[in-house]
Structures are given as C-alpha cells and as structure tokens.
Amino acid sequence: MLVAEALTVGHRPDRPIVRDVDLRVAPGEIIGVTGESGSGKTTLARTLAGLLTPTAGRVTVDGKSPRQARGEIAMVFQSPRTATNPQFTLAQIIAEPARIRRTPTPDLTALAGTVGLTPDLLTRRPHALSDGQLQRACLARALAQNPRYLILDEPTAMLDAATTATIIHLVASRAAQHTGVLLISHDTPLLEVACTRIATVHAGTLTPHEVSPR
Template identity: 55%
Template sequence: MSLQALGITSGYHRNRPVLENVSLEIPPGRLIGLTGPSGTGKSTLARILASLDAPWSGEVRIDGSPVVGTKFSVPAALRGTVSMLFQSPRASTDPRQTLASIIGQPGDIAGRTIDVVALAAEVGLTPDLLSRRPHQVSDGQLQRACLARSLAQQPKYLICDEATAMLDAATTAALIRLIESRATETGVGVLLISHDRELLGACCDVVHDLDGIRA
C-alpha cells in the first residue's frame, strides 16, 4: 500500500528530459521529503504523481494499481486518491469564488456534502473569512483554504509542491503541524517538496534528494 513512481522519465522537450528513470514511494501515514535544485523536475514529478500529467515512460501506482490516464480520465476508483497543494494559492484558485466555495469544491465535483465550517476551523480559518474572496485575504489565509480544499477531497495521499515557499515562518509552522497531524490521525501519506532542507529534516520521516532517486 503506497503511492509509487516507478522508472519515471519526462520533461518539457522530447530530446531533453528533466526526469530520467526516477522512482519514489510515499507510504501511508508518513511524511516523505523531496528536495533538489530548481529545474531538476520536482514539480514535474509532483504533477505526474497527482495524475495531472502523464510521464513519457514509467508508471505511477496507487496501492498497487497502475494509473491510466490523467485528470478526469483516471478510473473512478482511483480519482481523487491523490490531492495536490500548489506553491501559489492565488494561481490555483478562482478569484471569483469565496473561501467557502473554494473549500467546498471537491464536494461539488463528487456530489457530496462538505462540512466547510469544520474544515475551515481545522486549518485555522474563522467563519468570518469564509465569505471573502482571494483578494480580500492574505497569502497564508488563502493557502489554508487550499489545504482545507485538499483535505475535503479525502485523499489517501497529499502532495505539497513548495506549498510553504510564499509564507512567513509562523504560517509555515502552522501548516506543517496541520499536515503532520493529518498524517498521524488519518494515515494520509504526504510528499513535501521544498528547497528548505532544514524544514524537511525537521518534519519528514525520510528526505530524498532528487538526484539520489535517479536510477
């Protein structure tokens, strides 16, 4: 039982791969760190693990099942199993939506009810913020809403791609505590991608350098 990348090769141009034969495993209930220089394919690997992009070769497996397709073409049984928290909350939200709508989005897609107020409270958002739109809140508050949206998806695996890079130290610490708590309480497996090796070393069970997981 784990989220696995097996022999992944991919990139932006066919003759210039940024990932070559990369393998990585995220077990349930554990925080796995991934670091490496800019431009080495960390975000590319994250998008492939989240089924947002397909690799050129290799495969992703979720609890032993190979993932076929991307986005909404992924089989229903696997869709929503992996959620992704992006670096920029403003780039990953609709500026016309309220925070309540952002958090409740997975429920709208899946046709189920989300307890938006409870999720907001879990990530440290007060009820008065839920009627506000992205331009009316701070980056930290908006990223908390994005984390709540990811948790509303009820994923088995959570990928955080430089999710704290734009946040101050206090907000970063608060979000990491929330993610650690979720991993412990619900068994969600977490991949934390960051340039901050000190941060990863403090909170992750294992930290990989991307160059070290190339075969």
C-alpha cells in the same frame, strides 16, 4: 502505496525534465523532496498526482493507475493564485471537490479553523485575501477530499513561522491517520524535522539522503 517506477517526464524525449525516478510513498509516511528551482520537483509532483502523463515508466496508486485512483490523491500547488477561481468565495474554493463529485459539503467552518482561517473569511474572494490565507484555503480544500495521499508543493513558502509550524503539525497529524504525504520544499531544516525520509532532485534525477531524520 504511491509508487513511481523508472519515471521519465518531458515534452521532448531527448530532453526530459524528470528522468528514471523511483519513489515510494507509503500510507503514514511523510517523504520530503528538495532541490533547486527548475530541477523538476513540480513536474514530478504533478505526474504523481496524475496531472501529467509520463514519457516512460509508470505511476501506481495502491496498484491502480492515477486515473483509476482519482480522488485518492490531493495536491496543494505552489501558487495559490493560479490554483483557485478568482470568482469563488473562500467557502466555494474549499467546497469545490465536493461540488464536482456531488458529495455532501464538508463542515467549512471546521476545515477553515483547522488551517488557521477565521469564519469571517469564508465569504471573501481571492483578491481580498493574502497569499498566505489563500494557500491555507488550498490546503483546506485538499483535506476536504480526505485523500489517501497528499502532495504538497512548497505549501509553507507564503506562511509565517507560526503558521508554518501549525500546518506542519496538521500534516503530521494526517500522516498519523495513515495518509501518505509527499512534501516538497526548499526549506531543508523543515524537511529534516517533518519527514520520514528526504530525497533531492537535481537535473531531473532523484537522490535519497543518506541520513533519515527520524
């Protein structure tokens, strides 16, 4: 289970961005998080992924620290332009985790097809791709890691309705294979359809919704 306990994060102790948050994501669950821009959603996501160090509290991944569990959490960032190397081809972007870990290269054509990208796009670089295509490549890169937990920060913000439906179906399929998912979105109706539970971040604090959508 991915667990945050009394989690507080911030550059200044007197002005935390995230404060005293408790959150649990079990394998097979899709947990939705919504809230206004600047409320602390992305900071929470980055801390759960082990990219930021808490000021107080802790994060554990199946009882281990995020550092010990490296590779078990994959994150899709809100801005694909800043999350990819502009010199890499699409194929290199998707295969990057395998290269870093020196593991076998996954079937890139199959991964691209899974997220709705055609094989001819694999040789292109980010400048020749739309934001939506690049975001789908980032999702393929995350899935290539076969993570136990998947953190998605506004993954469908740059996608049309049809592609959004495809991606959410794919995320649900991963959850059915016992991947725990944290899905951050401003689209509350989307979260109500896709998620097991939903919580709202406001001024850095997390409040569960009273009604579970499923």
